[in-house]
Amino acid sequence: MIRFVLIQNRAGKTRLAKWYMQFDDDEKQKLIEEVHAVVTVRDAKHTNFVEFRSFKIIYRRYAGLYFCICVDVADNNLAYLEAIHNFVEVLNEYFHNVCELDLVFNFYKVYTVVDEMFLAGEIRETSQTKVLKQLLLLQSLD
């Protein structure tokens, strides 16, 4: 199960934080900083997986942004690694060549994209076509 999803830039600024288990605000801040510290020291030759407390982080870097998913130790690494990529491709399509600023200015829409693809810490929908169709529909609503 996914425990949380974080999108951070290299400076450690959070562009999205989505929590699937209860943490208080201080703990969230701590987790955000820890994830940043753990992930940014790794280079391209390292794996995309890091042990993290009693969980693990599956992450991938896209330009200056780190997309990190914290999951249970027994979860399937590659499935979540590709879930990240699938999500990024949807964002890219939805925002037409997504960049960091899109996530800043449209933060409330990013949450919608996340909820379409992940819910309750599980993968909800994997078809890019279906997700984008739904997003397009929502976009047309007032």
Place this chain on the structure above:
Amino acid sequence: MPAVSKGDGMRGLAVFISDIRNCKSKEAEIKRINKELANIRSKFKGDKALDGYSKKKYVCKLLFIFLLGHDIDFGHMEAVNLLSSNKYTEKQIGYLFISVLVNSNSELIRLINNAIKNDLASRNPTFMCLALHCIANVGSREMAEAFAGEIPRILVAGDTMDSVKQSAALCLLRLYKTSPDLVLMGEWTSRVVHLLNDQHMGVVTAAISLITCLSQKNPDEFKTCVSLAVSRLSRIVSSASTDLQDYTYYFVPAPWLSCKLLRLLQCYPPPEDGAVKGRLVECLETILNKAQEPPKSKKVQHSNAKNAILFEAISLIIHYDSEPNLLVRACNQLGQFLQHRETNLRYLALESMCTLASSEFSHEAVKTHIETVINALKTERDVSVRQRAADLLYAMCDRSNAKQIVAEMLSYLENADYSIREEMVLKVAILAEKYAVDYSWYVDTILNLIRIAGDYVSEEVWYRVIQIVINRDDVQGYAAKTVFEALQAPACHENMVKVGGYILGEFGNLIAGDPRSSPLIQFNLLHSKFHLCSVPTRALLLSAYIKFINLFPETKPTIQEVLRSDSQIRNSDVELQQRAVEYLKLSSIASTDVLATVLEEMPPFPERESSILAKLKKKKGPGAVSVSELEDGKREGGELNGGGERGSDPSAIAASNASTPSPSADLLGLRSAAPIGSAAPSAGSLLVDVFSEAGPAAPSSGANDDNFLSSAPSSSSLGSEDPAPPLPESDELLNKFVCKNNGVLFENQLLQIGIKSEYRQNLGRMYLFYGNKTSVQFTKPVEPLVEGGAQVQQVINIECLTDFSEAPLLNIKFRYGGALQNITLKLPVTINKFFQPTEMASQDFFQRWKQLSLPQQEAQKIFKANNAMDTEVLKAKLLGLGSALLENVDPNPENFVCAGVIQTKAQQVGCLLRLEPNAQAQMYRLTLRSSKDSVSKRLCELLAEQF
């Protein structure tokens, strides 16, 4: 395709975000935010009713402000109002606000639930999904109470839209996880299971997560899902890559759904129905076959998706552990990955092979890859990959390859990352014991372990080697010879001294025939290490000595001489003092027979499971680690130095006591409760023993309770006058010595006091030199008299029992001419003197730094520079402090970071320090973090005066 422009729809929001981004400083940002908050507040309070658009915009701004990290204490009501809007965009912002800023305000919860209820009943799929997502995101008990009955109905209703079903399934999963008692599946069970047959792959993808969770809890009720899952999987696996259209990802049909199906099957044993099982085996074979086919795309996404399924299939094969053919094929496949150029695959192959190694069917197949795995241990760049390689070597080890694997692990240990050393040590120790055919190999291995990584050898490990040597008489002579040789090394680890002391005390006689290891040579060898050892080791050695007296009567005079010396019989440590006194007495009054009975060889230990194994299990908890481990960083921090605060972990102590003798070398079973107060005054937290005959100054009891100057017997006769209060400049004098150990402590027209001191672990020795600057004799109460122009010396032995903040006081009284001089100074003993430096890499440093992030663990000061900010001077001072000055750790080269462990008798306190000079402002920021708040605070105070 849809396109979104910046903040379209809400111009005000986009402007506000731009403003915030343009703020040059934190202050400017706060100012801008406060302005906005005031504006929003006035809008919300205003007489004019706000339209939906404005409300949405302001609520969204509040949300943005909250996400920046600021508190929001209003706007909840407006957000709730948005929920009942009939416009999607307004509703969406309302729900988002509620989901992010969960509020347990009961009045609002009622209103929120009401709005959700309306949306669930609206039959508008978009609104229903919003409501379901909100429940899934919040997942509170109140929501479960309100909706746990309704959601299953929505999930299985014939006319529910697919997207709503997806959300309903996962929403129900969330409620089941938070409030299982409220989610009653009963009548819905079979219809939920049949969602596995749903036409819509998205519905299956979502529903299967729910079914998996429910199956884990109630396997019997859901077992019909097995055959459904197998047929669904079979259809996917055998489909062409184009069949599934939307659900094909880089030419791989439905990778995530396949993984989830394989995961669901892992909740059950292999299917009993032959047809179902046959079909499943066919699927698994197909998946293995596909791994051998040429890739349909060069993209990493293609191979990742394909391999995600493959690894999940291998997990299922291992879970069944009943198909030798599949197990061996899985192993061969993983073997190929071991040499793959993708680090991810090598890592996962090592990880997965680790579980294969424990299957009887594939153990041999795994073993064939030993050379590759050893190579990985030596050459992988990513430490986590090396770690997996070490795990796999451990898992594949058996009697046939133990020697090779242990040798490789030992040689790896010499350069292993600090983070995994302790675990490696435990593994080597376990393997060596488990697969020892001849015990001399075992003894050699453990001694090597201590030599290579002594700091990481926990008590369990060295207890165990002693247990085994005692229990096996065929190895005792060899063990005695080997430790004797090992102790010859000029610098040997304290753990080696412990093992050596114990074994020679028991079995030294077995090698005493050789003139090169005669009794006296053995004794001298052991005793040459004595002074470098900590108290528990010294206690052990004293016990070894008394055993020597029994084994070798000719050593008696020499050993009695040692026991009789002041440094033993008057030792400030109660345990040592008592042992010395008792052993001395025992050796002088007991007859040879009595001595032989009392000091008989230790009886064999009862055979038990190795306590090391228990420790390893504890360290590497199984996958099912609870959430509470999230808070568990601190303990790791304590282990900074291979055993920092292990004493504070009660379970660790309990484990070791259960199966091993007590650590302070209970060779004789003499260890009793320490006789508090009988041997040495134990009231103070810091005890400074001053031997009055050693020097002229009359020490006296310090005024402060924290500091206890226990003086020698004559202290009551030291003149009637009370000690003077400390000199006003005594603090300043003290500060001079924080970063140095030698110098002039005090000087006036009459007297000069010089100091030389040295510290090791929690012990210290200080030489005080009193120089008479006059030409006249100093007289009573000083004893001896100090001639004019002469200097006398006093030695103070210091032991730090626990951390402290007040320095001990030194009171000096003497007569010059007729006048009584009465001076009280602070003895320059500060907590940092008991620092042991700790070297660590940047990553370790910051990891530990983060682990010590409780507010009370940190002390910080920002202060003006008192001296020129010269880098070299700063470095020298920080080195003088006693901790290790770490280079290339802080990303900012201007900053300094240090690490060390404060050694006290009671505990060890790991400390990290960071000094950030700001040359422009001529200011410093000093931050201390340690596992003990009083230590952080005191170090910070002391250091802030130094720069």
